[in-house]
Amino acid sequence: MSRITPKMRLVLLLGALGVLALVVLACSSAPAAAPQAAATAAPIVQTVVVKETSVVEKTVEKQVQVTVAPNMRLVYNSYQSDPEPRKQDEDLVAQFKKANPNIDVEHSIVDHEGFKQAIRTYLAASRPPDVMTWFAGNRARFFIDKGLIMDISDVWKQQGWDKSYPKGFQALSSVNDKQYFVPTSYYWWALYYNKKTLDQAGVKPPQTFDELLAACKTLKDKGITPITIGTKAPWPAAGWFDYLNMRTNGPEFHINLMLGKEKYTDPRVAKTMDNWKKLLDAGCFIDNPTAYTWQEGLQPMIDGKAGMYLMGQFIMDSIPKDKQADFDFVRFPIIDPNVKVGEDAPTDGFFAAAKSPNPEAAKKFLAFLGSKEAQTYFAKNLQRLPTNGDVDPSIFTPATQKGIEIIKKADYVAQFYDRDTTPEMAEKGMAAFQDFMANPGNAQQILANLETERARIFAQEQQ
Amino acid sequence: MAATGSVEATRPVAVKRGRSHRAPVYTPYLFLAVPVIMFLIWVIGPMFYSFYLSLTNWDGISSPDYIGFANYQRLFKDPLFYTSIGNNVKWLVSFITVPVALGLALAMALNRNLPGARAVKSAIYSPYILAPVIIGLIFGWMYLPVQGLLNTFLRTVGLGALQQGWLANPALATWCIIAAAIWRQVGYIMVLYLAGLQGVDPTLIDAAKVDGANGWQQFRRVIWPLLAPVTVIVVVISIIDSLRSFDLVYIMTRGGPANASSVMATFMYIEAFNNYKMGYGATIAVVLFLLTSIFIFIYLWRVLQDELEY
Secondary structure (H helix, E strand, O other), X not given: OOOHHHHHHHHHHHHHHHHHHHHHHHHHHHHHHHHHHHHHHHHHHHHHHHHHHHHHHHHHHHHHHOOOOOOEEEXXXXXXXXXXXXXXXXXXXXXXXXXXXXXXXXXXXXXXXHHHHHHHHHHHOOOOOOEEEEEOOHHHHHHHHOOOEOOOHHHHHHHXXXXXXXXXXXXXXXXXXXXXXXXXXXXXXXXXXXXXXHHHOOOOOOOEXXXXXXXXXXXXXXXXXXXXXXXXXXXXXXXXXXXXHHHHHOHHHHHHHHOOOOOOOOHHHHHHHHHHHHHHHOOOEOOOHHHOOHHHHHHHHHOOOEEEEEEEHHHHHHOOHHHHHHEEEEOOOEOOOOOOOEEEOOEEEEEEEOOOOOHHHHHHHHHHHOOHHHHHHHHHHHOOEEOOOOOOHHHOOHHHXXXXXXXXXXXXXXXXXXHHOOHHHHHHHHHHHHHHHHOHHHHHHHHHHHHHHHHHHHHHHOO | XXXXXXXXXXXXXHHHHHHHHXXXXXXXXXXXHHHHHHHHHHHHHHHHHHHHHOOEOOOOOOOXXXXXXXXXXXXXXXXXXXXXXXXXXXXXXXXXHHHHHHXXXXXXXXXXXXXXXXXXXXXXXXXXXXXXXXXXXXXXXXXXXXXXXXXXXHHHOOOHHHOOOHHHOOOOHHHHHHHHHHHHHHHHHHHHHHHHHHOOOHHXXXXXXXXXXXXXXXXXXHHHHHOHHHXXXXXXXXXXXXXXXXXXXXXXXXXXXXXXXXXXXXXXXXXXXXXXXXXXXXXXXXXHHHHHHHHHHHHHHXXXXXXXXX
């Protein structure tokens, strides 16, 4: 034993040291993530600079040898990472290249969630990508207020977009009468339903809240889940909050709540939650919604075991082609006919970075993206709604026309909970809605906690 | 003490040799400098930078403003912090008990030349090779309320009353994730113990047998003490793995429902990268780091003391 001990001691010490090093690594790698974001900014800048100069050198050479228009360079980063949108995105870039052979486009597609996290690093760089995809409304406004988005009023004027784009989209793209954003497409939210399932149960698509409650009862009696939802990622629950709150209290109150100007403890919010509780108490929703992703929540509806789903138009992308004919949608039921109608219609689009190294190319590309041609192409292939009013409506499918009707009839168009309020508030709110759907009796406590968060978050924002 | 004593005892010899025969004593330091500088840049530097960030309100884009210890004050009042810490404690307690016991039992059982033992060992170790993301997805499907394997099984064997929305139940979600993590961990612990058992001198066991020790006594009095160094490593690794748990939680519940299964790492990630509160995220990271290091230091100190008595 005595001969083993020193060996073992050594092994132990070495092992312990190794483990300690591991701990340091394990712990620091996580916290290091934040500074990494800052640290990576510098190398990115450097590589860009190097490439940039090399391009410039090349063009100089070319100019000496042959007299062609100088080559311009354009860096375009997008989040269109799903298969269909990705194809469209690449096609659009190809079309632009064809029309502008003198612009060298460097196109990177980053996955959607990753893009949302990376955009701050892009914008913090001294030579950011020139053009990027983004969300219209508050998410863009945040960067505009920090001076990170290029003023493109001249592009708007040149292209005559003040005539081709409806007022609502102009407002969405402007701050103090200057334009910063090119909205390109949007989609509607609606109560989607399985026609066959509802027909078999003898239920008509509900137009009012009472009809919705009655439909729930009938479907439930027939052993069908009336409303399906998957809230593992919590945003689908926020759709319900948006609509119930807008239908109960009107869009104006809803938007003020989103902007932190109203309190979550306001009796009007309590009224919204009461309406939601009525649906929950009537057993309208699928059991254990937090166990499902939104696509998993869709499955019972495709199988005819669930009737309805409040979702954006992109729900159709996830329904098998041969089942799509079974699906239809209605405007979210009216609760109080005296309340103005608000709809969620999230708008996507493009902007150029204020520090773009190639502003001329960036503006050309934005002008192309907002053009009638590009928008027609986008609308035809993805069935999203184009924002440019010049697009010929005859290319729309009947479903699209119905969606447009819903938006046209609306008194106000909101973006969606997690775009209308701050990211932090959205995170807290959506967790609270998950909680509420499981414990509707705790509404008062849940709203009180949410109000504490709202007060803290918006006090910070104003600093 | 004994360790430092022995180092001191050998050092004069080494120094004498070095000075008399080879002049440049700093050569080893030059070689060391490369990894040390890399370590400083990529590990120590970011650590201190994180600490600095935790004193700011950095949102990832504006310049960070120094706000003193405001983030810490907020953190210690944040109910989510206590939920997350509590869940990390559940992870920790589960990890230093269940997989360690199971891994040791499997190692003992498989540490003989039974036919097929090698195949069984490989099978038990294989989950550890899988990416946690895949394990998270598959277990997530097994836990699905209606069509999931677990509930289907319960219905089939007539235990339908036990059916649950496993991951949707706030009281169960964390335990369900831990169960998946344990499934992955057991094989790894088993392999560590198998390696440890290779180092146990069979003559000692034979000697114990000659002395009339039964199976349990052989294990308790001979094998277990000889496995002590391995156990130390196993426990420390388990503690680290439990404190840094992130991937399974993020994949299976994203810390939900309503944050019920949140752990420090997911809490930190969501604050920093989803809510863009880098300063607050750094604060959580610093606290997690301090908690981990305190724990490890206490543990190492105790282990070294035990070693001295031994």
